[in-house]
Amino acid sequence: QKEVEQDPGPLSVPEGAIVSLNCTYSNSAFQYFMWYRQYSRKGPELLMYTYSSGNKEDGRFTAQVDKSSKYISLFIRDSQPSDSATYLCAMFTQGGSEKLVFGKGMKLTVNP
Amino acid sequence: GAGVSQSPSNKVTEKGKDVELRCDPISGHTALYWYRQSLGQGLEFLIYFQGNSAPDKSGLPSDRFSAERTGGSVSTLTIQRTQQEDSAVYLCASSPHPSGREVFGPGTRLTVL
Numbered sequence: 001q002k003e004v005e006q007d008p009g010p011l012s013v014p015e016g017a018i019v020s021l022n023c024t025y026s027n028s029a030f031q032y033f034m035w036y037r038q039y040s041r042k043g044p045e046l047l048m049y050t051y052s053s054g055n056k057e058d059g060r061f062t063a064q065v066d067k068s069s070k071y072i073s074l075f076i077r078d079s080q081p082s083d084s085a086t087y088l089c090a091m092f093t094q095g096g097s098e099k100l101v102f103g104k105g106m107k108l109t110v111n112p
Numbered sequence: 113g114a115g116v117s118q119s120p121s122n123k124v125t126e127k128g129k130d131v132e133l134r135c136d137p138i139s140g141h142t143a144l145y146w147y148r149q150s151l152g153q154g155l156e157f158l159i160y161f162q163g164n165s166a167p168d169k170s171g172l173p174s175d176r177f178s179a180e181r182t183g184g185s186v187s188t189l190t191i192q193r194t195q196q197e198d199s200a201v202y203l204c205a206s207s208p209h210p211s212g213r214e215v216f217g218p219g220t221r222l223t224v225l
Contacts, residue, residue: 006154008152032211032212034212034213036216041218041219041221042218042219043116043203043205043216043217043218043219044155044203044216045216046213046214046215049212049213088154088155090212091212092210092211092212094210094211098143098160098162098168098210099145099157099160099168099210100145100155100157100212100214101157102154102155103154104152104153104154105154105155
């Protein structure tokens with residue numbers, strides 16, 4: 001079992017849809033949970049950064065972490081064509097390996 | 113600029129040749145990472161530098177791969193005797209300290225013919 005599992009998709013939705021992206025993980029030591037967004041032929045950029053369980057909202061984006069279920073989600077409300085990208089979940093342990101562990105990434109297309 | 117830069121942006125080489133990929137991290141960032149991203153695959157960790165500590169080389173796929181970081185700043189990833197399976201995008205990232213808040217460069221797209 002890989003440490004982080006993410007459905008690679010692809011996922012195609014109409015503009016304005018609510019998008020839900022998910023990852024599961026096996027290492028209970030993970031403390032920090034990130035979502036990176038990667039546009040075609042660009043490097044990933046940090047989109048959301050959360051610590052431990054709970055929700056974090058930033059504009060149209062909400063990140064959820066459920067440590068008891070080892071499950072994280074990213075919700076995108078009122079999706080726009082500009083949200084079309086690959087979304088990678090990533091996890092981190094402070095004082096551990098000090099390396100991010102990434103999911104494979106989900107390719108999202110928002111159709112106008 | 114203020115971001116992470118990588119050069120070259122594209123590299124085409126012949127099987128068996130050596131290549132060097134360069135990363136200029138953000139000034140003051142002590143942590144520097146190299147990743148490899150192949151088509152349809154996620155980010156594969158290669159090597160990690162943190163300050164003056166010995167690098168974590170646990171992700172290097174073979175002894176043909178090596179990296180160094182000079183003066184705690186610029187890093188070079190070297191691939192010797194390139195193989196076709198080395199074709200991928202090589203990404204560099206840096207952060208002020210190990211935190212998960214990595215800033216990525218645009219990557220070098222390596223094609224081995």
